[in-house]
Amino acid sequence: MKSRGFFRNLMKPFTSNSSRDPNEVDLEKIAAQEQKEFSFETLVASTNNFHPTLKLGEGGFGPVYKGKLDDGREIAVKKLSQSSAQGKKEFQSESKLLARVQHRNVVNLFGYCLHGAEKLLVYQYVANESLDKLLFKSEKREVLDWKRRYEVIKGVAKGLLYLHEEAPCRIIHRDIKASNILLDDKWVPKISDFGMARLFPEDATHVNTRAAGTNGYMAPEYLMYGHLSEKADVFSFGVVVLELISGQKNSKFNRDPDSRNLLEWAYKLYKKERSLEIMDPTLTSSADAEQIAMCIQIGLLCVQSDPKSRPEMSRVVLIVSKKPGPLEDPMRPGYPGSRYRKPPRPTISSSNTSVLSNSNSESFGSTNVTLTASTSGLTSPGLDTRGKGFMEY
Numbered sequence: 001m002k003s004r005g006f007f008r009n010l011m012k013p014f015t016s017n018s019s020r021d022p023n024e025v026d027l028e029k030i031a032a033q034e035q036k037e038f039s040f041e042t043l044v045a046s047t048n049n050f051h052p053t054l055k056l057g058e059g060g061f062g063p064v065y066k067g068k069l070d071d072g073r074e075i076a077v078k079k080l081s082q083s084s085a086q087g088k089k090e091f092q093s094e095s096k097l098l099a100r101v102q103h104r105n106v107v108n109l110f111g112y113c114l115h116g117a118e119k120l121l122v123y124q125y126v127a128n129e130s131l132d133k134l135l136f137k138s139e140k141r142e143v144l145d146w147k148r149r150y151e152v153i154k155g156v157a158k159g160l161l162y163l164h165e166e167a168p169c170r171i172i173h174r175d176i177k178a179s180n181i182l183l184d185d186k187w188v189p190k191i192s193d194f195g196m197a198r199l200f201p202e203d204a205t206h207v208n209t210r211a212a213g214t215n216g217y218m219a220p221e222y223l224m225y226g227h228l229s230e231k232a233d234v235f236s237f238g239v240v241v242l243e244l245i246s247g248q249k250n251s252k253f254n255r256d257p258d259s260r261n262l263l264e265w266a267y268k269l270y271k272k273e274r275s276l277e278i279m280d281p282t283l284t285s286s287a288d289a290e291q292i293a294m295c296i297q298i299g300l301l302c303v304q305s306d307p308k309s310r311p312e313m314s315r316v317v318l319i320v321s322k323k324p325g326p327l328e329d330p331m332r333p334g335y336p337g338s339r340y341r342k343p344p345r346p347t348i349s350s351s352n353t354s355v356l357s358n359s360n361s362e363s364f365g366s367t368n369v370t371l372t373a374s375t376s377g378l379t380s381p382g383l384d385t386r387g388k389g390f391m392e393y
């Protein structure tokens with residue numbers, strides 16, 4: 001780290017290697033943690049020069065490597081390979097701001113590094129795998145008994161509430177999905193990849209071009225019209241809840257030939273008062289039927305077609321933390337990736353045509369969807385009134 005040497009020199013008169021007071025070492029550690037900028041040399045050393053064996057994986061933004069800092073902290077270094085028009089100063093200040101986003105259920109961003117044209121992000125390392133690997137790709141699925149899954153639901157809800165309402169800057173995540181929920185060694189869920197919209201301000205289509213109609217997590221009004229609000233995250237959260245309970249991946253759903261996806265299946269069963277039938281069979285021995293039924297209802301409330309009907313995260317946290325009173329019945333879910341009925345063309349004067357210029361292809365199962373609305377992702381524009389007048393997707 002850049003100022004380690006400087007800091008050590010500063011401390012020298014007060015410390016000697018032979019008789020170091022543990023409190024002073026702590027002080028040095030705390031100061032190191034305050035430092036948000038990492039030198040490239042530090043990251044090269046801590047990742048063994050980005051050794052392939054330390055590669056944790058590669059996402060849409062670039063490869064991620066495991067590393068260990070001198071002070072003992074384990075890190076995950078994300079090498080951003082996506083080109084962003086963002087200048088160095090802006091990247092620096094945005095990264096510093098995001099490093100202040102700290103919550104038990106959000107992956108901590110320790111800092112960043114600029115090296116020539118390269119931009120890197122340094123995260124807290126989260127020991128267990130991402131939720132999607134455990135839930136959909138692993139034989140270890142049984143380790144996620146109901147108690148743990150319920151804790152994941154509660155933790156993710158709290159993390160999202162923090163991002164929406166309590167963080168130093170208001171953050172709409174835009175990409176809540178099982179692979180962006182990491183589990184630590186105590187199975188505490190941590191939301192990762194928050195704030196990427198802030199670091200890629202030019203990249204308004206990033207999420208869509210990667211995922212349009214295929215990932216199954218995006219709220220239909222966001223996918224089709226670019227209407228972004230916290231309620232888009234609420235929708236994605238609802239999908240994760242239903243996936244956690246059913247063990248089924250929404251985008252690969254094939255349990256019921258009469259249902260287009262997990263959401264429709266869960267809704268149909270709910271209407272027949274048979275909602276517990278979606279439950280993952282591996283949960284049988286650990287299930288708490290009342291809790292599971294309540295979570296299915298929450299999931300369905302979150303994925304409702306009309307964003308205004310979806311609950312705020314503050315309400316979700318309240319419901320899952322305390323035994324709630326009776327909940328309202330969910331209305332039908334929105335179906336990302338399905339065809340939709342175009343809203344009736346509103347009769348509107350020609351002076352308003354710019355408001356209506358956000359036309360979309362009727363078929364959005366492809367990756368060609370382009371957002372024309374603002375998707376900065378961090379300041380909520382609130383629900384665009386263009387959302388009025390359509391409910392059917």
Ligand SMILES: Nc1ncnc2c1ncn2[C@@H]1O[C@H](COP(=O)(O)OP(=O)(O)OP(=O)(O)O)[C@@H](O)[C@H]1O
Nearest residue numbers: 056057058059060061064076123124125126130179
């Ligand atoms: N802080 C972290 N601690 C441990 N592993 C991490 C951390 N951050 C990312 N990973 C792992 O690195 C891999 C790549 O993660 P990344 O978030 O870049 O992409 P992704 O979530 O797989 O895909 P996408 O970019 O589409 O969201 C994943 O396997 C993820 O579990």
